[in-house]
Amino acid sequence: MIESGFGIVYRRCLVAVPTLLVVSVLVFVVLRLLPADPLAMSLPPNATQAEMEEMRHDMGFDRPIPVQYAIWLGQIGRGDFGTSIQFRRSVSDLILAALPTTLELVAVGLTLGILLGIGCGVLMFAWRGTAKEQIADLGSVVVMSIPEFLWAILLILGLGVGVRMLPFIGRIDAQMTVPTTTGFLLIDTLIAGNLPAFLSVLEHLALPAFSLALGLTPLIMRVLRSSLFDTYVEDYIALARLRGLSERRILLRHALKNAALPTVSLIGVQAGFMFGGTLLVEVIYTFPGIGNLMVQALRNHDLPLIQGIALVYCVIVLVLNTVVEVAYLRLNPKLRKA
């Protein structure tokens, strides 16, 4: 059956509910089975055993796991993700404050990765059968074999410390302050009309976004080249040649759009992984996003915060999958309704 864009969103929403429930049960139960005390790190040195038990009771950690889960689920139903043990603040507030940083970083990283991937993929195809193609192929294998966090460190050492070309700490220069309106600094600096700050934000985004992009670029590059090979054996390419169109025009106007479909699917999957990659990249570049927040939560065994962020990650991946599916539909006329 052929679906419309709205149909896909509706179906995805229906699937999302049980998916989120399963994820929430898994995260909740696994965290509680770990041999680590969530309250242990949050007591002063002269606290007594009785005070510790009292705190455990106040926070409900002495109740059976199913009861704890039911209470937590009830809270989520009311839009309350609970209170962070470590930070003593609402989990929702913490996540909402951190989310724009991650979304901004991933958006720039994804854009950079897609542009570089498509550009290099097309170039690699154009160079087919030459030594340049072999070099590009080898280069893509090397880039792929290095994980994002290692790229992050290498880029800091090379471009940050070595030639001191780009900054690598935080989101903006230490001497600049921009009023927070949306949390997206690229937008906030423009709203404030502060161009030097905008440029500083761009500079600070360059290395972390590039670190993330490097995980995506070679994959897009290789899939796109492979799709282009498949596309070039189609009749319409031969027909385009017979019509006297230039090779450049055939590639960019006719082959690329048709070869893009597998690349779109790949981008959807990889964008989800890119969110995962932010965990270490945000820590290394001191970006206060949800990846950084998750690492702090894990270190302190902050159960309510870990649960909240895990659910947010899950929602993000579900949304991304939906977006990709809709994009796929838009790009592939065969799947559209008559």
Place this chain on the structure above:
Amino acid sequence: MAPLDRRAFLSLVGAQAGVAALGLPARAAKSDAIAVAYSTDVPTWDPNARVLANAQSLYKCVFDSPINQAPDLSVKPSFAKNWRYRDAASLELELELRDDAVFHNGDKATAEDFRYTFLERPKAPVPQGGQKLDTSSIWRRVKDIEILSPTRVVMHFSEVMPSAVTWLYFMGSYIVPKSYMEKQGPEGFLKTPVGSGPYRLAEYQRGARIVLEAHDKYWGGAPKLKRVTLEIVQDPSARVAAIDGRRVDLAVDLPIREIARLGAEAGIVGSIDSITDIVIVEATRTGPFEREEVRLAAHHAIDKQAISKALFGGKAVPIDVPAAHKTPGYPENFHFAYDPNKAVALLKQAGFGPGKPAQIGFNTLSGFFPNDFEMAQAIAAMWKKVGIEAKLEVIEAAKYQELLRANKLPEAMLYPWGNTTGDPEMYAGYLLDPKSIFAAWKSDDMGERIQRLVVETDPQKRYAGYREANIYAVEKGYTIPLFQGVKTVAYQSSLGFTKYDNGWILPQSYTLKA
């Protein structure tokens, strides 16, 4: 700021790209502003809520404690000008407060704020599912705070609390403004915290950035550095890169091996300093460690000097009791010898030898304090030489706490203990008191000794008692003290850095050289 037109925009982009291409640092330091690569963030901007040791320097920038410490750790007045017990039983502590302390919002800090901070807030009921302030445990023995005048208060205790004065300059003891807190509510306060410390919080991004601006009306005079940006860089290598790339003026908690390299660079000073934190091997009454001979053998087998030389360039000061040198609880004339032969003999007495090594579990953290895992490996190797076979396992801090609470720690655990005050109660008083939730070793004989001291109000008798208790604990093998902790910093030579013997990083005490 007026929006820029397209031409100006392109010019700026071009100029920026040009600067970047030239390889020049984008950050131009101002004469009264610095950037710091700091290792930890505050858990919350409510300074009474949590007592994490690493966050204390940050709180001290924004909030005032009633009493303070100088770089050499001598005690000095702060919000309280002077203090004394006004009764023989030490149940009434009278403090005279400053009349010129002002909060960042312009309100005057008074006795009402003191009462609110140390009595009303800690005793306030906790809503369902909420968490008590840590100060509610710390000050549970305060039954009332009497206000004699806007600058005079008396703390009334339900039981003696000989460490009360120490706690007034230790963790969690920061004055918060009563009227502002009540008006804003806890959540509002966290968004825009207000203290009476030398800096006000100008900007905060959790886990990433703290911007402090000088409090011009600070009673001690406005700090020389008007703006301090603390970049929270959790990764040690990134902190090294930050100072190496001259992106910051100061970087703290760097790997030991990097300090010498950084210090050799022109314009950077690297330093490894011994501080009042300590590193110990916590012993438990388990397996072979139930035998005193085995515990003592484990201590005699450790060559602390060699470890200090190999892992800390000789800068980690070995200790013989669980306290830092030159603190009141440290018996300077006591020495526990490194003697592997004696270790072998003790193990033989306990029935262990080359053919039958004492097999123990040995847990350590990794990356929690400098060279912790490497130190544990070195100790395990030294133990192996005398006949103790340690199964080394790396665990997380949260798991350590879980095992500690459940009395399930293995025979030995390498652990750091923070104490910025130097007061012996904050070392042995919590580490060796079986009633303490932080004590790994639990025995009645040690408990009796400590319990006598936690109610001893005569400071000299109290200190002498702790010195004796410390010696007793080591001679019984209840604890294996190793070293004082180290603080590693690297800073640009233009920064006038002030070293605190307890490792505090306080920008209010720094200057920038011309």
